Amino acid sequence: MANPKIEENVPLAPFTTFGIGGPADLLTKPQSKQELVEAVRWVQAEGLEWFVLGAGANILVGDKGFRGLVIKNEAAHCEIDGTALTAESGITIEQLIARTVPKGLSGFEHYVEIPSTLGGAMWQNLHFLSYPHKQTRFIEEIVEGATILSGDEEKTVDKGYFKFGYDTSALHQNDDVVLDVTMQLSKRTVSKLEEVLAKNAEWRHAKHPPNAVKMSAGSIFQKIKDVGAGRLIDQAGLKGYRVGGAEVSPKHANYILNVDQATAVDVRKLIAEVQAKVKAETAHELQPEISFVGEF
Ligand SMILES: Cc1cc2nc3c(=O)[nH]c(=O)nc-3n(C[C@H](O)[C@H](O)[C@H](O)COP(=O)(O)OP(=O)(O)OC[C@H]3O[C@@H](n4cnc5c(N)ncnc54)[C@H](O)[C@@H]3O)c2cc1C
Structure with missing residues (x-):
C-alpha cells in the first residue's frame, strides 16, 4: 500500500465556501480513485480521525481545526459513452456541466x-427547483450506481443502496466513501440546455445573495x-441580524453570510439565536442542514 502525500498543519478556511475554519493536522489531496482508496486505508491503519472533504460547500469547520487527516478529494476522471457517464467523486458539478452540455447531454444543467x-x-442528494421552476430536480434521478469504499472493502452498489431522500442519503449513517458514480443522462439540444443553464443562473442571481459561493x-x-425555513426567519425579523462577523442574509433569510471575518463560533452562536427566536415567535424548530466538522 502506497503512503499518501501528506501536508501538515494546513488551514481549512480556503477549502470551504464559508472561508472559515482552523488547521487540519494532516491533509492529503488524492488525484485519482486509487489514491483516494489508499488515503482512507492508510488512515484507517494509523487509527487516526479522518474526513472526506469535497468543495466544502455544506460544512462549517471549527476555529480550532481538525485533529487527524482531511482527505481533500481531487479525483476527477470522467468517461462518457453515449449517454452513460462514469465520473470519479471529486469532480465538480461545474466540470460535469462543461463536459456534458456541449455534447447535448442533459442531467447536470439543473445544478x-x-x-x-x-x-x-x-451525500446530500443535490437538488434544485430547476427551470421552469415547477419541480425540484434531484441528482438521484440520473444515478445508476457507484463504487464505494465501505470499511476496507471496495464494492459496486446500485442506486437503491443510497436510500436518497430530501437533503439526505444513507451516507449520513455510515463512513462509506463514494469513489465513482455511474449515471444515465439523456439527449437534449445544446441550445435547450444552454437556455436552462441561463434561466437557472438568472433565477439564482435574483433570489440568492451575491458572492454566496x-x-x-x-x-x-x-x-x-x-412553511419554508427562510420565511420563518424573515417573519421573526432576523434578516440582517448579526453576531460578530456573521449575518443573516438580508436577501435570503436561510443563508448565513461571513460578512466580516466571522469565526465558526460566531456562526454557531448566530444559528442558536435564530433557532431560539424562531421557536419563540413561531413554535417551529429549525434544524441545521450543514455539518459541523472538527473542534470549535
Ligand atoms: C452558495 C451555495 C448555494 C448552494 N445551493 C444549493 C442548492 O441549490 N441545492 C443544494 O442541494 N445544495 C446547495 N448548496 C449546498 C452544497 O452545495 C451541497 O450540499 C453540495 O452537494 C456539497 O458538496 P461538497 O462537495 O461541497 O461537500 P462538502 O461540503 O465538502 O461535504 C459535505 C459532506 O459530504 C461528504 N462527502 C464529500 N465527498 C464524499 C465522498 N466522496 N464520499 C462520501 N462522503 C462524501 C463529506 O464528508 C461531508 O460529510 C449550496 C451551497 C452554497 C455555498
Whole structure:
C-alpha cells in the first residue's frame, strides 16, 4: 500500500465556501480513485480521525481545526459513452456541466452555479427547483450506481443502496466513501440546455445573495415542508441580524453570510439565536442542514 502525500498543519478556511475554519493536522489531496482508496486505508491503519472533504460547500469547520487527516478529494476522471457517464467523486458539478452540455447531454444543467463535488452531491442528494421552476430536480434521478469504499472493502452498489431522500442519503449513517458514480443522462439540444443553464443562473442571481459561493454554506436550516425555513426567519425579523462577523442574509433569510471575518463560533452562536427566536415567535424548530466538522 502506497503512503499518501501528506501536508501538515494546513488551514481549512480556503477549502470551504464559508472561508472559515482552523488547521487540519494532516491533509492529503488524492488525484485519482486509487489514491483516494489508499488515503482512507492508510488512515484507517494509523487509527487516526479522518474526513472526506469535497468543495466544502455544506460544512462549517471549527476555529480550532481538525485533529487527524482531511482527505481533500481531487479525483476527477470522467468517461462518457453515449449517454452513460462514469465520473470519479471529486469532480465538480461545474466540470460535469462543461463536459456534458456541449455534447447535448442533459442531467447536470439543473445544478448550475452550485458549488459541489459529485461525492458531496451524493451525500446530500443535490437538488434544485430547476427551470421552469415547477419541480425540484434531484441528482438521484440520473444515478445508476457507484463504487464505494465501505470499511476496507471496495464494492459496486446500485442506486437503491443510497436510500436518497430530501437533503439526505444513507451516507449520513455510515463512513462509506463514494469513489465513482455511474449515471444515465439523456439527449437534449445544446441550445435547450444552454437556455436552462441561463434561466437557472438568472433565477439564482435574483433570489440568492451575491458572492454566496465565497461566504456561505448555502441554506443553513432544513426545509420545513409547506412553511419554508427562510420565511420563518424573515417573519421573526432576523434578516440582517448579526453576531460578530456573521449575518443573516438580508436577501435570503436561510443563508448565513461571513460578512466580516466571522469565526465558526460566531456562526454557531448566530444559528442558536435564530433557532431560539424562531421557536419563540413561531413554535417551529429549525434544524441545521450543514455539518459541523472538527473542534470549535
Ligand atoms: C452558495 C451555495 C448555494 C448552494 N445551493 C444549493 C442548492 O441549490 N441545492 C443544494 O442541494 N445544495 C446547495 N448548496 C449546498 C452544497 O452545495 C451541497 O450540499 C453540495 O452537494 C456539497 O458538496 P461538497 O462537495 O461541497 O461537500 P462538502 O461540503 O465538502 O461535504 C459535505 C459532506 O459530504 C461528504 N462527502 C464529500 N465527498 C464524499 C465522498 N466522496 N464520499 C462520501 N462522503 C462524501 C463529506 O464528508 C461531508 O460529510 C449550496 C451551497 C452554497 C455555498
